[in-house]
Amino acid sequence: MQSVIQSLSTFTGIPALNASSLKKLQIPIPPLEVQKEIVRILDTFTELTAELTAELTAELTARKKQYNYYRDQLLTFEEGEVEWKTLGEVAEYSKSTY
Numbered sequence: 001m002q003s004v005i006q007s008l009s010t011f012t013g014i015p016a017l018n019a020s021s022l023k024k025l026q027i028p029i030p031p032l033e034v035q036k037e038i039v040r041i042l043d044t045f046t047e048l049t050a051e052l053t054a055e056l057t058a059e060l061t062a063r064k065k066q067y068n069y070y071r072d073q074l075l076t077f078e079e080g081e082v083e084w085k086t087l088g089e090v091a092e093y094s095k096s097t098y
Contacts, residue, residue, distance in 0.1 A: 005025070
């Protein structure tokens with residue numbers, strides 16, 4: 001099929017196809033039963049994709065909520081519950097990679 005289309009192409013500059021040539025191009029059409037099976041498979045795939053997308057969205061929403069909850073738990077404290085220090089007081093800077 002590709003070779004037939006290429007034979008109809010003109011290659012002067014940018015490759016192009018003539019509309020009247022394309023109208024005469026014969027393409028294979030599978031029998032109706034095969035078409036129906038293809039449609040059934042594609043419809044099933046579309047349904048599964050939609051279900052999976054919904055499940056993933058729900059899971060991501062739950063994980064984000066969980067992340068926010070634990071982040072807030074770690075960063076929320078009453079006055080006097082923590083000791084405030086500068087970074088220099090608790091760590092030493094080094095250019096070492098280990």
